[in-house]
Amino acid sequence: MQQQLAPLCEADPGIVMIGIKTGGVLVGAALHEALGLATPLGELNISFYRDDFSTVGLHPVVGPSQLTTPIDGKHIVLVDDVLSTGRTVRAAMNEIFDYGRPSRITLAVLVQRDGHELPIRADVFGESMNLDESAHVQLTANPWFIEIGERA
Amino acid sequence: MSKVNLPFYEAGADAPSTMSLSVETTASPTAFVTHGFVDLYARLCEPGLKRRGNIERETLLAMRSGFAHIVCSPDTQPSIDSTATVQQIKATASAVASTQVHPMGALTIGLEGSKLTELTTLHAAGCLIFGQADQPIADSAVLLRAMEYASTFHIPISLVPIDAAFGHTGCVHDGPVASRHGLPGIPALAETAGLARLLELANDSGCRLHLSRISCARSVELIRAAKAAGIDVTADVGIHHLFFTDEQINGYDSRFHSAVPFRSMADREALRLGVSDGVIDAICSDHAPLDSDARLAPLPATAPGLSCYPQFLSLWLALPKLLGLSVADLLPTITTSPANILGLDLTASPSAKFLIDPDAATVINDEGHQNPLAGINNLKEITGEDVELKGSATQLV
Amino acid sequence: MSLPSPQFNQLGTLQHFLTLDGLDKATLTAIMDAAENFTSVGDRMIKNVPLLRGKTVANLFFENSTRTRTAFELAAKRLSADLLNVDLVTSSTNKGESLLDTLRVLESLQCDMFIVRHGESGAADFIARHVKPTINVVNGGDGQASHPTQGMLDMFTIRQHKGDFEKLCVVIIGDIRHSRVARSGIAALNTLGAGEIRVVGPRTLMPTDVESMGVSWYSDLEKALHGADVVMGLRLQTERMSGITIPSSREFFATYGLTKERLALAKPDAIVMHPGPTNRGVEISAEVADGPQSVILDQVTNGVAIRMAVMSIVMGNAEPLREAAANGVLEDTPSNKKTNSTPSEKAGSPHV
Known part of the structure; x- marks a missing residue:
């Protein structure tokens, strides 16, 4: 992923990386450090943009969004751990647009799995998996570990 | 039909006599016969407040609870300050049941606390006792004259001891529950300060004073001392006050909103003790029927009062066990004592007798009247105290 | 025994937000x-x-x-x-x-x-x-x-500035008796385990059995402020006073007004709160309300x-x-x- 992203970052020094809480922030932090980006890593809490409020209510707390860099006209690298249905990314993009109007968004995920429900695909991904519908992918950091288990 | 021999607790007799009766169903071994009960305070809501209750309904409920005599409160609309109203109430009641309704005369016109009613005229028309319902006389000069005038004619007066200004701003006992809920409170002092004033005025005027519906431990002490000092005073307590406390208000439960508030546990215990040792002479119903809309407001804005007749007998029958007394010890609180206060002779008057069966199963049926005990057969779920609600009264013909 | 709280629905979740009393x-x-x-x-x-x-x-x-x-x-x-x-x-x-x-x-x-x-x-x-x-x-x-929302915003503001409630000494000054803000605040502070809650004012402004609410009553503001981390003023409802509970707002300020000199008795990093609108010169001096320790606008x-x-x-x-x-x-x-x-x-x- 670092290799794929490096040319983009070199081409645009104003590039802003944003991780989706909480897994995307972990992956984002690792990439941000490896790529040596000048702008601080943004963090998005997409709880308020989820489309499942009517079934599960307000999601548990993961801390507020932190986007200190102005994003108008910027190239954004949006980072998440796992891309499956695409709903999280949809919510994240909605939230980003409430902060400003980026010139471009590149989506980078550690794992792209099947189960897409929206026309959203990663531009950059570490792994691609075809999994059972009931499977659940969980990321842990230190050490990095992808755990595949049964969905609760 | 079967023959049974039951004890009859006759007024004035030292020991119960035996009464032989034919009964339809078998009465339990604890059953007894008594004079019908005498209630010193109930609201019959007629004339004027018929959407809450009426003479027919309340009197029949009272009769089913064993009452032969009811004093009805003067806070009707109009208040009981004219012979016409007295006659109207008595006529309506006599058509309903054998239970006799004795209108309490208003001590002042319109209960406004400024001008005396025609006490002797109303007395002759059938008002055995006079009072002010829940509206105390603020002006001590008026109160003293009222007492002096009543004492001239040996007419008893019955007053709820509450300070006029003090007691009318709150809706619940002023204690921890009120403080926590932010509810305006009625301090115990509003009663005891009012009571001390009444005792002084009664002592000076020589008036036959009955203290209606006391609620505080300190009141029991003041009355005990007054009696010891020879002041001619009697007192009663509403039966609900021997069971409920301000804890029942928790959760803004307006069903327990009472004009004389339910007070602390210590107060309740002192009231029970006062009944046991005779400082409190009588137990009244303080019956206050309400319509279904009366409680459709936040607690402070609701009408106060609890319907009582449907559960009076069951509550009273629980008292001997709670107080460690016999039925015979406690019967005077609802027979001879209130009768003496009113000047009624239960043995002479054609007063009804009742067969009381303390162990008969009963259902408190009072739907639509905001009665917190409706459908309940034990107080445990309300107060935590194990008090089974049972018992029946049958009038003997 | 008492009427169950209507705050929770049949699923057992918080359906209404009515009072902080009883929330864990x-x-x-x-x-x-x-x-x-x-x-x-x-x-x-x-x-x-x-x-x-x-x-x-x-x-x-x-x-x-x-x-x-x-x-x-x-x-x-x-x-x-x-x-x-x-x-x-x-x-x-x-x-x-x-x-x-x-x-x-x-x-x-x-x-x-x-x-x-x-x-x-x-x-x-x-x-x-x-x-x-x-x-x-x-x-x-x-x-x-x-x-309750005022109570929660007060707790949130305290947490932002002071963190852990267990170590805190919170002083609430004024008309506790008539104040829903004080009631909600006291309930929440007790639930959150505040170290000490002191209420200050003349007895006429204290609810009956005020200690039963889990607070200690101080009649002397200066004693109460000693060691305080949080100082909360309450709005004096001047329309409620009418000369019965306090003789005048001037006398109240003289005895219980939060001034710079009195605030100096609290801990140096104590914060000053008030639900607003403030009656300057009655509960609080302008100097304190606008001073560096004031978090009134954060509230x-x-x-x-x-x-x-x-x-x-x-x-x-x-x-x-x-x-x-x-x-x-x-x-x-x-x-x-x-x-x-x-x-x-x-x-x-x-x-x-």
Whole structure:
């Protein structure tokens, strides 16, 4: 992923990386450090943009969004751990647009799995998996570990 | 039909006599016969407040609870300050049941606390006792004259001891529950300060004073001392006050909103003790029927009062066990004592007798009247105290 | 034994927000945590989130209050809810049945949430017991009883500045007896385990048995301020005073006014709070209200985040009931039956 992203970052020094809480922030932090980006890593809490409020209510707390860099006209690298249905990314993009109007968004995920429900695909991904519908992918950091288990 | 021999607790007799009766169903071994009960305070809501209750309904409920005599409160609309109203109430009641309704005369016109009613005229028309319902006389000069005038004619007066200004701003006992809920409170002092004033005025005027519906431990002490000092005073307590406390208000439960508030546990215990040792002479119903809309407001804005007749007998029958007394010890609180206060002779008057069966199963049926005990057969779920609600009264013909 | 709290619905989740008395620490913490998330929303270019899009919130103010009403209005709008301001003037005739009639009309207009401000203690509780089970009621202050969103914004502000409640000495000055703000604050501080809560004022402004509320009473402000971490003033309701509970506001300021000299007796880093609007020269000197230790404006800002948190938590909790009602599987009766409002064990979990 670092290799794929490096040319983009070199081409645009104003590039802003944003991780989706909480897994995307972990992956984002690792990439941000490896790529040596000048702008601080943004963090998005997409709880308020989820489309499942009517079934599960307000999601548990993961801390507020932190986007200190102005994003108008910027190239954004949006980072998440796992891309499956695409709903999280949809919510994240909605939230980003409430902060400003980026010139471009590149989506980078550690794992792209099947189960897409929206026309959203990663531009950059570490792994691609075809999994059972009931499977659940969980990321842990230190050490990095992808755990595949049964969905609760 | 079967023959049974039951004890009859006759007024004035030292020991119960035996009464032989034919009964339809078998009465339990604890059953007894008594004079019908005498209630010193109930609201019959007629004339004027018929959407809450009426003479027919309340009197029949009272009769089913064993009452032969009811004093009805003067806070009707109009208040009981004219012979016409007295006659109207008595006529309506006599058509309903054998239970006799004795209108309490208003001590002042319109209960406004400024001008005396025609006490002797109303007395002759059938008002055995006079009072002010829940509206105390603020002006001590008026109160003293009222007492002096009543004492001239040996007419008893019955007053709820509450300070006029003090007691009318709150809706619940002023204690921890009120403080926590932010509810305006009625301090115990509003009663005891009012009571001390009444005792002084009664002592000076020589008036036959009955203290209606006391609620505080300190009141029991003041009355005990007054009696010891020879002041001619009697007192009663509403039966609900021997069971409920301000804890029942928790959760803004307006069903327990009472004009004389339910007070602390210590107060309740002192009231029970006062009944046991005779400082409190009588137990009244303080019956206050309400319509279904009366409680459709936040607690402070609701009408106060609890319907009582449907559960009076069951509550009273629980008292001997709670107080460690016999039925015979406690019967005077609802027979001879209130009768003496009113000047009624239960043995002479054609007063009804009742067969009381303390162990008969009963259902408190009072739907639509905001009665917190409706459908309940034990107080445990309300107060935590194990008090089974049972018992029946049958009038003997 | 007493009437079960109507705050919890049949699923055991927080359906209404009526009082802080009886809510556990986990619930209060979860509300503050959610509010923390909402604080960042106000800093953005576009200040609203789509969480309550399509929901209708009605502001039912039976008593005037510009501040609380505005804060709720702003919170609802930042959550993208539709807001209805209903003008209801309190009068002696506007009680009882007419109150319920108002509720029925607004229910029929398919409102989802009522924000209620009312002059009678227990009004929010009463309303919650008489609305349809799909409706959320949030108490915007009732009588002298409760002002739970104010209580929570105060706790949130304290947490922001001071962190852990267990070590804190909190001093509340003024009219405790008539204050719903004080009642809610004291309930929350006790639940959150505040080290010490001191209330200060003449006995005429203290509730009966004030110690039963879990506080200690000080008649001397200077003694009370010693070692204080948080100093909260309360608005003196001058219209309520009428010379009975205090002789004059001048005398009150002389004995209990928070001045710079008195504040110096508290810890050097103590914060000064006030629910507003302040009566300068009565409860607090202008110097203190505008001084470096004052967090009064933070309270105002936090008020919006706290109300966003409360509104979205209870609204979310009622969503399954709304869906059930839409599918016709929810009995459409008021939840005032004694049997169906028992708070479940789950109510204590952080997932409020």
